[in-house]
Amino acid sequence: MSNPAEPQVINLSEAETGFPQEIAELGGEELLKCIQCGKCAAACPMVLAGFPFFNKRLIQAILIGAREMLLDDSSIWACQSCNRCTEICPREVRPFEIMLAMRRVAVREFALPTLAIEGLKSLYDVGHGVYLKEAWQSRNRVGLPEKPPSTVAFPQALQEVQAIMRKTALADLGIIPMSEAGVTERCEV
C-alpha cells in the first residue's frame, strides 16, 4: 500500500475470517472492544511520520481480515512501542499489544526485517539485542571496565539466557541459529 490517499478496493470475500482470533491468541486479546474512535491515532507518532498502518487502521484491517495486506507492509515495525495509544484508549483495547501481536503473526510468516533478525541473533549470541564489538575502546576511554557486568562478562549468565530463548517460539521458527555449542567460555563475539 504505497499511497494511503489512493482509494483501494478491498474484496471482502478474500478476507481471512480467523485473523482476529489469531491476533487475540498472540496477545491482542482486547481487539474486539475497539469502536474505531481514533483517539489512539491522534496520539500516535506513526501518524505524524506518515506510515499507513498506524494503530487505528491496523485494527480496522485486522477486523476485516486483510491479513495479506498487512503482511505486505512494513508499518508495524515502525511502531515506537511508546504506548500513548494504550494510555489514551477509552475502551482499554491496548492497541500496542495488538501491534505486537501483528508482528508475531508476521514473524510466523517470516515477514520480518533484517534488522530484527540481527537483533535476535545478537540477543542470543551475547545476551544484548544491541551490541558493538568495538565498545571496549570507548568504555576504556571514559574510565569503565571493557565489559559491562552483564552476559558479556559472565558466560554462565549467557548460557541461562540462551537456554530461556530455546524455550520460546523462536526455537521452532529457525530464524537464527540457536545451538548450545555456540557458547564459548570467553563469550567473545
Added chain:
Amino acid sequence: MKVGFFVGCNTAFNRPDLEKAVRYAFPALGIELDNLDGQSCCPTWGTLPSIDLVGWCALAARNYALAEEKGLDMVTVCGSCYGSLAETRHKMLTHPEIKAQVNEILKDTSGKEFKGTSKIRHAVYYLYKEVGPEKIGEAVKHRLDGLTIAAQPGCHSLWPSEAYADPEEDTFHPRVLREMCTALGASAPYYSRLIDCCGMGGMRSTDMDKSFKLVRTKLLSMKEEINPDLIVTTCSSCLIQFDTAQEFLQKDRLLDFEIPVLHYMQLLALCLDADPQQVTGLAKTGVDRVVNRILGG
C-alpha cells in the same frame, strides 16, 4: 540507600559516558549501586517481544530475579529498558498464567524464580522521589543559572503509566524532568512539542527519513519557541537520536543550527563535579561550550 543498576545495551555499548555518569552521580548523592552481575538485555521491542509474549517476560523475569535475590529495586537510564521491564512485570503480576509459565521456564533453565518483589525505577524519577529536587540542588558544586534547557522526557518514562513505579501525575503534561532541571538552577520552559516522540527506535530502523522528520519537527519547535542552550533527556535512545540526527539533517540542508544534547544523568554528574571527558566525552554534538560554561560558572 542501595539500588541495582540495570545498564542495558545502548548505554553500555553506544554511550558508556552515560553509564559512567550514573556510576559517578549516584554514589556522589550517597546511593550505592549494585552491579546485578549477569544481567542481560531487557529485552526490547524488535527482538523477543515481537516473537513470543511469554518468552519476552521470561528474559525480563531473569533480570528481576537477580535483583530480587539481593532484595533491591533496579534503576535504569534507558527508556526502552524501563518500558520493557515495567510492562513485563505488570503483565506477570496481572496475569497469573503468564507468571506461572515464566517460572516454569526459569526453573528449567536457571533455577531462578520471579516473585515480583523488586521494581524497575527510572533513575531520574528515583532521584526525584528518594532524594528530591531540593536536596539535589543543595548537593551540586556547579549551578546552571542562566542556562535554558529544552526538556525531552521521552515516551517510555511516561506511558503506559499503569506499569510504572513512579508515574507522572498527568502523563500528557509531564513535570518531573523540568523540575529536576530547574533544581540545578536552569530554566526549562514549556514548548508545544514537549511530549512529541524523537523518532528513534523501530521507526528509525524502518524508515530513516520519516524518523528524521519527527526529530526535525521537534528541533524546530524547541528552537523557535524557547531557543535552548541544551537539550536534556531522560532516555538513552532520545540521547542518541538527538545527538546523531542533527548532523545528518545539516548535511541535507534541513537544519541550520545545532543544539547540544545530554542525558539528565550526564548533566547532573557535571554539576556534581565529575570529569567532563568521562561523563560527556562521547557526545557528537558540541557540548564543550555548555560544559565550559557550567564548570566555569
